[in-house]
Amino acid sequence: MVYLLHRYFGRDGREEADELLRRQSGSEDAPRMLGAFNEATPDWLSFFMFTFFTDRDGKMQLESLAQSGFDPLSRTCRFMLTEEAHHMFVGTTGISRVVQATCDAMKAAGIDDPTQVERVRALGVIDLPTIQKKMNLHFALSLDLFGSEVSTNAANFFSSGLKGRYQETKIDDDHQLKDSTYPVLKLVDGQVRLVHEPALTALNMRLRDDYVEDCERGIQRWNKIIQESGFDLQLGLPHVAFYRQIGEFRDAQASPDGELLDAATWARRRHEWLPTEEDGEFIATLMQPEARPGQFARWIAPPRVGIDNRPGDFEYVKIAS
């Protein structure tokens, strides 16, 4: 971005770029503007979740800028997307490996019911219900990154040619959206309702829908592992109203099924749906470094193939003895 500002926008661009570089992102006084980037990443499972869910938001934002009529921006974003793909690969395969290790350990121990959390944890692997809770958290935080469902800014960016929709060129319509509408989930009179909004102002919602679909594909891979291991449990995305801080549902308390709850019920049940301190403490006990090439911590299965097609015992990092 700094490069583009310097190269194409004269003095204004240089001043903007200086501002960008000066911003102390992540410091206590100036936390990052978006909540998802201020969350702690205390363990590898969180890291994988972040790369799966939050980097995928990055992908969607870059995809929409890759459709820009300002060619230098479009080309920059297309280049950045190749990098983003690797980040998401890390998340998808990382969680696949965690799920695999859990299923393998449960099978070996003769556990049929994956919701027997204490029994599963005693095997030194992360139980599937906890993985589900982590998914709930990171999905909800990442949805917030799409901003308000209905946005005139988004409409202006689109109409001025700065941004496009996800895979704009594959969409068969007039690409102007002057008369069309788009269904938006909203909170109306205390209920979740589908409302038809002008498509131009609903572009954030549309991008978010494309994002959700993209997430679903990855989750199917994890569910396939669980199914093939013979367990009757499926991981899934929570409802978009669940645990939101931004947009239509910021003031609602919804269960992962999208049921709206009163504050007391939410407070009583949130530990079933979001990672608790105790969950975090358990995962922390598993985070023991395993530095021998070809050896993997018990809670994560070996990768099918290594990065860059390297063998499993490839020494990626040389640790000084």
Ligand SMILES: [Fe+2]
């Ligand atoms: Fe990324």
